[in-house]
Amino acid sequence: xxxxAVCFMAAAMIVIGNVPHVSAQDSLESxxxxxxxxxxxxxxxxWTEARNTLWKLTHTxxxxxxxxxxxxxEGLHALSDALIQAKRALTKANPDGHEIxxxxxxxxxxxxxxxxxxxxLWHRYYSTLKQDVSQLKDxxxxxxxxxxxxxxxxxxxxxxxxxxxxxxxxxxEVIERVDALFTYMGEQIHDVTVNxxxxxxxxxxxxxxxPPLFYGTDAEVLAVGQLPEYxxxxxxxxxxxxxxxxxxxxxxxxxxxxxxxRL
Numbered sequence: 001x002x003x004x005a006v007c008f009m010a011a012a013m014i015v016i017g018n019v020p021h022v023s024a025q026d027s028l029e030s031x032x033x034x035x036x037x038x039x040x041x042x043x044x045x046x047w048t049e050a051r052n053t054l055w056k057l058t059h060t061x062x063x064x065x066x067x068x069x070x071x072x073x074e075g076l077h078a079l080s081d082a083l084i085q086a087k088r089a090l091t092k093a094n095p096d097g098h099e100i101x102x103x104x105x106x107x108x109x110x111x112x113x114x115x116x117x118x119x120x121l122w123h124r125y126y127s128t129l130k131q132d133v134s135q136l137k138d139x140x141x142x143x144x145x146x147x148x149x150x151x152x153x154x155x156x157x158x159x160x161x162x163x164x165x166x167x168x169x170x171x172x173e174v175i176e177r178v179d180a181l182f183t184y185m186g187e188q189i190h191d192v193t194v195n196x197x198x199x200x201x202x203x204x205x206x207x208x209x210x211p212p213l214f215y216g217t218d219a220e221v222l223a224v225g226q227l228p229e230y231x232x233x234x235x236x237x238x239x240x241x242x243x244x245x246x247x248x249x250x251x252x253x254x255x256x257x258x259x260x261x262r263l
Contacts, residue, residue: 027064028115031057035111038086042104045097050104051090057107058083071114071168074175078167079114082106102161110164122165126214128158133206140200148199149189155206156182171218177225178213181205184227202227 034057041050061083066076086103089096109122132155139151159182166175185202188195205225212220 027060028069031060031064032111032115034060035108039104039108042101045100047090047095047100050100054083054086054090054107057111058087069114072172074172075167078164079110082110082164105161106164109162110168113165113168117169120165120169122162122169123214125158125162126210129155129210132158133203133210137200137203137207140194140196140203143194143196145189145194148194152185152189166213170213170221174213174218174221174225177222178209180227181209181225 034053038050038053038057041053061079082103086100086107089100089103109120113120113122132151136148136151136155139147142148159178163175166178181202185199188199188202205227208224209221212224
């Protein structure tokens with residue numbers, strides 16, 4: 001029995017020793033390759049193979065040693081969220097081919113950005129976003145709410161595709177600044193009217209933002225990504241009016257109190 005136990009342990013050690021060690025680089029390359037395969041399968045609408053490939057990618061992603069990767073927590077969350085959203089789209093009773101393809105693009109661009117820092121695939125959307133901004137700029141003077149909203153939605157849809165890749169390539173502060181600009185533009189479109197001047201200023205900010213967002217530094221993006229000054233000045237003015245009103249009321253109440261005391 002002892003001899004058999006010793007032989008079994010020796011055999012087990014040999015088997016364990018022969019298991020290939022997967023390096024962080026090999027794991028990263030595997031994820032990039034799987035993301036490309038997944039994207040290809042979403043184009044051909046092979047849902048079964050797409051699910052299998054996505055499962056393999058998710059499994060590799062969960063086992064990867066992210067401690068040695070230059071990736072922020074927000075970037076890791078963005079990639080994880082892209083995988084989760086793709087999985088949800090694939091598990092619907094009636095899969096939407098276009099929706100799944102969009103998720104395939106997000107996953108592909110996000111994981112490619114991990115490996116290709118100099119010439120990532122998401123840079124190919126530079127011309128697309130510039131065209132979207134140009135169309136939005138042309139739509140704003142018309143004050144046609146429907147056309148403006150459609151142009152803004154088109155810009156955001158394309159931005160949404162590259163967002164996971166941006167989280168991988170940029171600091172969280174940069175993405176927050178861009179998202180804030182989108183929020184600001186949306187706030188200028190009301191149920192009936194459009195704040196044309198403020199929206200036009202925001203669109204001009206987008207024109208300045210795109211070049212550094214794609215090819216500049218984080219500092220360059222933050223430098224041109226400020227919200228239009230109008231909103232800051234308006235907020236400051238309203239705050240000053242509010243404080244002035246409070247102080248006036250306090251002085252008035254004090255004067256009234258002194259009058260009562262004198263009586």
